[in-house]
Amino acid sequence: MEFADIHIHALSGVDDGARTEDEMYSMIDKAYRSGTRVICFTPHCAPKYFGFNGDKINKSFRKAAKYVQRQYPDTQVYLGNELQYAREFSSWIKSGECRTLNDTRYLLVDFPLNEEKEAIVRGVRSVLSTGYQPILAHVERYTHLNKDLKTIYELKSDGALLQMDSQSPVGGFGFFVKLASRRILKEGLIDLISSDAHGVGDRTPDLSAAYKYVLDQYGDSRAERLFAANALKILKGKDIREEF
Numbered sequence: 001m002e003f004a005d006i007h008i009h010a011l012s013g014v015d016d017g018a019r020t021e022d023e024m025y026s027m028i029d030k031a032y033r034s035g036t037r038v039i040c041f042t043p044h045c046a047p048k049y050f051g052f053n054g055d056k057i058n059k060s061f062r063k064a065a066k067y068v069q070r071q072y073p074d075t076q077v078y079l080g081n082e083l084q085y086a087r088e089f090s091s092w093i094k095s096g097e098c099r100t101l102n103d104t105r106y107l108l109v110d111f112p113l114n115e116e117k118e119a120i121v122r123g124v125r126s127v128l129s130t131g132y133q134p135i136l137a138h139v140e141r142y143t144h145l146n147k148d149l150k151t152i153y154e155l156k157s158d159g160a161l162l163q164m165d166s167q168s169p170v171g172g173f174g175f176f177v178k179l180a181s182r183r184i185l186k187e188g189l190i191d192l193i194s195s196d197a198h199g200v201g202d203r204t205p206d207l208s209a210a211y212k213y214v215l216d217q218y219g220d221s222r223a224e225r226l227f228a229a230n231a232l233k234i235l236k237g238k239d240i241r242e243e244f
């Protein structure tokens with residue numbers, strides 16, 4: 001199985017992901033070894049925490065792309081951001097400070113993990129109202145949302161797509177997140193699973209344990225959709241929504 005990972009903090013020196021160039025290359029090596037063949041780098045776009053890091057990101061991306069081309073010519077790389085929702089987000093996109101995924105209409109958006117669920121719903125709706133297609137990052141990790149299936153259904157029927165972190169269903173964020181994520185998966189609410197990797201020690205780019213879980217529980221075609229097919233469509237700007 002060849003994975004497509006479209007949520008990963010592997011670019012170095014731009015956020016709280018890879019700290020050094022060496023670590024960036026190690027993350028890419030690890031992703032490749034575990035079967036990933038498409039990577040969309042998504043450093044945080046959160047000026048409050050990391051400043052406006054667009055230039056640094058471009059520089060780091062060029063190095064990463066060169067490395068991948070040399071070491072792993074059968075792998076494709078793309079660029080995006082994980083936007084921490086703020087009212088000004090569309091002006092940041094227009095000015096180039098923040099990117100959608102591979103310049104499509106798909107926008108990976110996250111919130112503080114302890115954000116009130118009403119604020120998450122409002123933020124997602126405001127992204128929808130500007131014509132971007134929000135992908136809510138790691139829906140299973142928001143403390144005030146992850147047990148509330150009704151609100152998660154609502155987000156979906158509003159038009160949001162939902163991403164899950166690969167660590168969640170296999171216990172990497174603890175028992176309660178594991179439970180919540182498995183429940184959300186069971187309801188068929190998840191559109192894609194990505195690593196959200198930040199290094200090579202703890203939150204790594206290795207998707208294989210989560211893939212094995214989904215494959216065992218839900219079979220081939222669902223696993224293929226969540227770990228590759230939907231991400232590839234997103235990067236091409238194609239529609240992935242089924243009737244919901």
Ligand SMILES: [Fe+2]
Pocket residue numbers: 007008009082137196
């Ligand atoms: Fe992330």
